[in-house]
Amino acid sequence: MRREPLEGGGYRYVTVLLDAAGRTRETELTAAEGEQLYKTWELIKANPLLEKVYRGIVMQLLDKLDRK
Numbered sequence: 001m002r003r004e005p006l007e008g009g010g011y012r013y014v015t016v017l018l019d020a021a022g023r024t025r026e027t028e029l030t031a032a033e034g035e036q037l038y039k040t041w042e043l044i045k046a047n048p049l050l051e052k053v054y055r056g057i058v059m060q061l062l063d064k065l066d067r068k
Contacts, residue, residue, distance in 0.1 A: 001013070001014075001015055001016065001037060001038055001041045002014045002015075002016060003034070003038050010031060011031070011034070011035070011038075012028065012034075013028065013029045013030075013031065013033070013034020013035065013037065013038055014026050014027065014028050014029070014034075015027050015029060015037065019063060020063050
């Protein structure tokens with residue numbers, strides 16, 4: 001997740017998805033979606049146990065969905 005400041009104020013939010021093969025995909029979000037996801041990701045990064053669960057379980061599930 002990236003948050004980039006805009007010249008006129010506010011932010012541009014971009015998700016960066018990385019799969020098991022190392023490929024990345026970037027997708028721009030609306031301000032409302034991006035702000036919520038950015039706050040959620042900051043919460044995950046601030047909590048080591050939650051980040052471990054995310055990386056160990058959620059990422060594996062997302063990777064399996066991507067293969068279909």
